[in-house]
Amino acid sequence: MPWWRSWPISRNATAEPPGMIATTPEPPYYAVIFTSVRREEDDGYTATAARMLELARRQPGFLGFESARDGVGISVSYWRSLEDIAAWREHAEHREAQRRAARWYRSYRVRICRVEKAYGS
């Protein structure tokens, strides 16, 4: 059984595993694009990243998550509102992880976006 199958999934979260396209509602909604270049040492990164995703999925307004890394890492989380994003940013355990960011990333950029249109197949 892949590890993500055992995750607690809240009523707010879509059930897609990592490596899938998130199923999101009709726009408008919000996206946080987190682009990063990691340092070589793990130094607790993998465990913290898994924990943060587990926590994010339980937050009010969480809509979905997509992530890929090869060289650069791109993680996109989708949210109902800017207020939901702000509340997640202030979550105590998430704040603690943010304080350790310099340990894990050579550089990163966070972009907060309003999704205005979406289509696909």
Next chain:
Amino acid sequence: MPWWRSWPISRNATAEPPGMIATTPEPPYYAVIFTSVRREEDDGYTATAARMLELARRQPGFLGFESARDGVGISVSYWRSLEDIAAWREHAEHREAQRRAARWYRSYRVRICRVEKAYGS
């Protein structure tokens, strides 16, 4: 010399290679998040993807590009305006590539976003 060093870079484009964090101006600007799951066969995909990025970099309003794939692929292109995004979408060679999308992707999603806030290190 890595292949991307020989690319023609227009006045509009940032010079970052694939695998880097894009250098973008102060918000607001726009992002196109393209998330996809590929088919196994290449079938011209790699050459077309490189050509599309080369073309996109030369379009008016192109600001930058980030891309990673492991399982799911996430490519984000950044643009000055919705009009610039619409013009690129209608570019004849890009339209031809869009018509072949079903050949390369099991599924994909395009999300057009307004970047409202950005920060990082």
